[in-house]
Amino acid sequence: MSEPLVQLTYASQATFTSHQQGGVExxxxxxxxxxxxxxxxxxxxxxxxxxxGYFxxxxxxxxxxxxxxxERIAKDPRHTRVQMLGFNTLQRRRFKDWSMKYVALDSDIQALLAAHKLKAFDPYLFEPELIVKLIDLFAGAADDEGYAPANPDYNKAKPSWWARLLGKG
Ligand SMILES: Cc1cc2nc3c(=O)[nH]c(=O)nc-3n(C[C@H](O)[C@H](O)[C@H](O)COP(=O)(O)O)c2cc1C
Known part of the structure; x- marks a missing residue:
């Protein structure tokens, strides 16, 4: 018999200091x-x-x-304070690709945080209801290839090195 399908969500804090290249962390x-x-x-x-600063x-x-x-990811020295936020079985996958989607902070996420009276993205403060809503939002959002909410030039010129890095160039 095959293993049941599950979804595990966690929060953690980055240990590295911010270093952006071409608008990408x-x-x-x-x-x-x-x-x-x-x-x-x-x-x-x-x-x-x-x-x-949080994952x-x-x-x-x-x-x-x-x-x-x-278990493997939790031991990664690039983050600390790894805390499981949720673990549940699934009937079907919410994220269709077998990979890892990346979603940058956008106005939808900010609006959701504001509705829950949170000023900044701090997953340790998230209530179960917010976690479910956030996953719904992430499941519907487009994959952001880069990460550069603070870089105004980001949308003008997507860094080609990022595409190369991901094997898309
Ligand atoms: C926040 C965070 C998320 C990660 N997510 C994944 C992941 O989804 N898949 C993965 O293989 N490694 C992930 N890693 C990296 C692993 O901890 C580990 O470095 C990597 O799996 C080693 O892969 P390698 O042996 O191919 O170099 C993540 C690390 C961090 C800090």
Missing amino acids: TEVARILLQSRRNNPKQKLGGVLHFGN FQCLEGERDTVNAAY
Whole structure:
């Protein structure tokens, strides 16, 4: 019998100091590169958000795979205070690709946070209801190839090195 499909969500705090290249956070780009190389082989999917120095990640896949990935990721020195926010079984995947979607902070997320009386993205303060809504939002959002909410030039010129990094160039 195959393992049940599960979804695990956690929050963590980045240990690295911000370093952007071409409007993209270098360490986050590396993490996505690793995820996109490894996850499809394990039929692992989900979404990653990095904002305000915090990570919010949702991992989806077969239970043993998700647990093993979480254990491995939790030991990564690039983040700390890893705290599980949710773990549940799924009838079907919310994130269709076996990879790792990246969603940058946008006005929809900011509006959702504001509706929950939060001024900044701090996943340790999220109530269960907000977590569910956020995952819904992330599932419907477009994948952001780069990360540059603070860079006004970002939309004008998507960094081609990022495309190359992800094997899309
Ligand atoms: C916030 C965060 C999220 C991560 N997500 C994933 C992931 O979804 N898949 C993955 O393979 N590695 C992920 N990693 C990286 C792993 O911790 C680990 O470095 C990587 O799996 C090692 O892969 P490699 O042996 O191919 O270099 C993540 C790391 C961090 C800090």
